[in-house]
Amino acid sequence: MGCFSCAGKSRKNASNKKPDDQIPSSSDKTKSNMALDVKKASKDGGSEYIAAHTFTFRELANATKNFRADCLLGEGGFGRVYKGRLESTNQVVAIKQLDRNGLQGNREFLVEVLMLSLLHHPNLVNLIGYCADGDQRLLVYEYMPLGSLEDHLHDLPPDKKRLDWNTRMKVAAGAAKGLEHLHDSANPPVIYRDLKCSNILLGEGYHPKLSDFGLAKLGPVGDKTHVSTRVMGTYGYCAPEYAMTGQLTLKSDVYSFGVVLLEIITGRKAIDNSRAAGEHNLVAWARPLFKDRRKFAQMADPLLQGHYPMRGLYQALAVAAMCVQEQPNMRPLIADVVTALSYLASQKYDPETQPIQGSRTGPSTPGTRRE
Ligand SMILES: Nc1ncnc2c1ncn2[C@@H]1O[C@H](COP(=O)(O)OP(=O)(O)OP(=O)(O)O)[C@@H](O)[C@H]1O
Ligand SMILES: [Mg+2]
Numbered sequence: 001m002g003c004f005s006c007a008g009k010s011r012k013n014a015s016n017k018k019p020d021d022q023i024p025s026s027s028d029k030t031k032s033n034m035a036l037d038v039k040k041a042s043k044d045g046g047s048e049y050i051a052a053h054t055f056t057f058r059e060l061a062n063a064t065k066n067f068r069a070d071c072l073l074g075e076g077g078f079g080r081v082y083k084g085r086l087e088s089t090n091q092v093v094a095i096k097q098l099d100r101n102g103l104q105g106n107r108e109f110l111v112e113v114l115m116l117s118l119l120h121h122p123n124l125v126n127l128i129g130y131c132a133d134g135d136q137r138l139l140v141y142e143y144m145p146l147g148s149l150e151d152h153l154h155d156l157p158p159d160k161k162r163l164d165w166n167t168r169m170k171v172a173a174g175a176a177k178g179l180e181h182l183h184d185s186a187n188p189p190v191i192y193r194d195l196k197c198s199n200i201l202l203g204e205g206y207h208p209k210l211s212d213f214g215l216a217k218l219g220p221v222g223d224k225t226h227v228s229t230r231v232m233g234t235y236g237y238c239a240p241e242y243a244m245t246g247q248l249t250l251k252s253d254v255y256s257f258g259v260v261l262l263e264i265i266t267g268r269k270a271i272d273n274s275r276a277a278g279e280h281n282l283v284a285w286a287r288p289l290f291k292d293r294r295k296f297a298q299m300a301d302p303l304l305q306g307h308y309p310m311r312g313l314y315q316a317l318a319v320a321a322m323c324v325q326e327q328p329n330m331r332p333l334i335a336d337v338v339t340a341l342s343y344l345a346s347q348k349y350d351p352e353t354q355p356i357q358g359s360r361t362g363p364s365t366p367g368t369r370r371e
Pocket of ligand 1: 026074075076077078080081096100125141142143144145148198199201211230283304
């Protein structure tokens, strides 16, 4: 992995901020010692310091009440994630304890920490610090109070609020902006590789942030079970050319983004084996429907209960259809997706004044759930 520079080298939509401005102030408050300083070459040949904070294992054990079960937020392919409160700053954080036998090695861990430390954007989850104590490897992230997009789209408990159209477009546009930063502002570009609903985390007001954009590369090549779990887990999001040849490009991320956008619009999972034959794979189900605009309304999530703008639905589906095209070179650049979705997100739908779509949705009963 090369040197990552987020400053001034953007090919598109360059941020005027200096990298120092992009380091969140929360890091400054952390009192832990700063063991990892990285000199980063800047455009004019100078260098600037990027600091990642280190925590001792004890500090993180204290923060999570010794990794108590009731602090557990969830578990993914790399280990468990706990909610914690740092004693030194009182800051609430999410702490990912990596499986010790799932690590490739210390060097890879540090490279990932460096990469995460250098990538800062309002739509990327912020890495606050890390712990490399003995054989323990932990990552400390900002805490995202509303959990993952997956939690809000699929298998909703009866008391959970369904996402309305405006929120869905806001989340889609924000996630696209995070991906755009990885593709167009990082130098060299970062290919996410693992874009999916569970990696889009939500903050207050449903502000979306991408997570795990560095960790995806930590997966051990030699660990058979682990690798197959990850392949299974991301199967429905994987671009066909990547699945067949292993060739990874920025356009593979655009494909995965298209799948996420389809999930946001339809409320269907990327892979859902509980559905009827022919509907297991979301993209395969959607492709024939894309060809007939009259079928677009059938694709809207029934949980929306017709509360969406027909024009907006057409446009959002058109973007998704372009992203999931078989041929990578036919897919748009993520910057173009950002432009389209930012426009869609700016067009607020008001259910009070705008028509409710479709006859099959029936009367509006906000508590009604999909079977
Ligand atoms: N920063 C965070 N704030 C709040 N919750 C988080 C945070 N990071 C992760 N989580 C929660 O912890 C759970 C596990 O996350 P994790 O990233 O380990 O697994 P995953 O995203 O489900 O799968 P994968 O390992 O493939 O990324 C998720 O359900 C997520 O909602
Ligand atoms: Mg994740």
